[in-house]
Amino acid sequence: MGLRSRPTRLSRRTTVAAPVVVGMLAGVLLLLPLGPDGVGGVVRIVVGLPFVLVLPGYVLSRAVLPGTGASCSVLQRVCWTLALDMALLVVSALLLNVLPNGLTGTSWVVLLLLVLPVAGVVAHVRERGPGRARTVLLSRAWWPTIQWPAPRRLLIAGATVAIAGAAIGLALVSATTQPSPGFSQLWLQPQGPTTTAAPETAQLGVYSDEDATRQFRVEVRPDGEPTQTWSFSLDPGDSWQQSVDVPGDARTVALLFRGSDPTPYRQVWTSP
Structure with a gap:
């Protein structure tokens, strides 16, 4: 076998x-x-x-x-x-x-x-x-x-x-379910015409649409004037506003910083 x-x-x-x-x-x-x-x-x-x-x-x-x-x-x-x-x-x-x-x-x-x-x-x-x-x-x-x-x-x-x-x-x-990135808004809106040398009032504001609570810093730099600075934190959906004086015959720049980042996140300005 x-x-x-x-x-x-x-x-x-x-x-x-x-x-x-x-x-x-x-x-x-x-x-x-x-x-x-x-x-x-x-x-x-x-x-x-x-x-x-x-x-x-x-x-x-x-x-x-x-x-x-x-x-x-x-x-x-x-x-x-x-x-x-x-x-x-x-x-x-x-x-x-x-x-x-x-x-x-x-x-x-x-x-x-x-x-x-x-x-x-x-x-x-x-x-x-x-x-x-x-x-x-x-x-x-x-x-x-x-x-x-x-x-x-x-x-x-x-x-x-x-x-x-x-x-x-x-x-x-x-x-x-695509996630949308968070963002923040910055604005500087004059309340009246800026055609004279007298200071004018402007409305400075920040709106947060981030995904979590964030720390912000805002700097306003009028031409030839000292810089004004504010630091605050915002929850998602919150806003912050402040009245500031801007010169009517000079350029004013507002910068928004997020956290400790030294690079401006948003930048707006007024023209004379």
């Missing part, structure tokens, strides 16, 4: 624990304070790319389509890895966008650290038994009178629809 080769049986012994462990270690490393530049930036790129773009999709592909060799070729595994990874990224973006912390690097890493072990456990359970490529409910033996498509094609079609729907949903959510 001759010996029989068992390539498929040997391929089933390929454990999914290795990519899961590597992914968990990479995620923990990305959570450490590596620094934004230099060696830390290089480490984040080298470790982060496979952690985000390869490992989650590969482990998910092992859970969806267990085994290798006769049941799943290398090309099929690569296609499944890329497709599932893209689908995971789109769905994760939609999920993180509605959470309080939003889309941040830390939230991405934490979510993928949760996905990797769950998908690894599912893949391990499915690859223990001999019937790992198809489920009983999708077997044609249950539906002899209907020509059902192969389960693998159904999964590919479902993944394609899910990716397209998630991409459309992400585009709609992004279009409706």
Whole structure:
């Protein structure tokens, strides 16, 4: 009695624990304070790319389509890895966008650290038994009178629809939740004609539409006169006003500074 080769049986012994462990270690490393530049930036790129773009999709592909060799070729595994990874990224973006912390690097890493072990456990359970490529409910033996498509094609079609729907949903959510940058307004409005050398009264004002309480400083510099300065803080939606004297025959400049920034944020002036 001759010996029989068992390539498929040997391929089933390929454990999914290795990519899961590597992914968990990479995620923990990305959570450490590596620094934004230099060696830390290089480490984040080298470790982060496979952690985000390869490992989650590969482990998910092992859970969806267990085994290798006769049941799943290398090309099929690569296609499944890329497709599932893209689908995971789109769905994760939609999920993180509605959470309080939003889309941040830390939230991405934490979510993928949760996905990797769950998908690894599912893949391990499915690859223990001999019937790992198809489920009983999708077997044609249950539906002899209907020509059902192969389960693998159904999964590919479902993944394609899910990716397209998630991409459309992400585009709609992004279009409706675009953050608008905060800003502040400054004005200097004379109360009367400035055609004489006598000082005239002008209304100086600041309106804040920032995203948080900010500290402001206003300087009024009449030509040939001492500079007048006011410092104050404004909450979003609040305003500040002050009456000032401006010379009628000289140029007066008003400058608005935000916080400790020495560069003027807004500048207005009156002409003689």
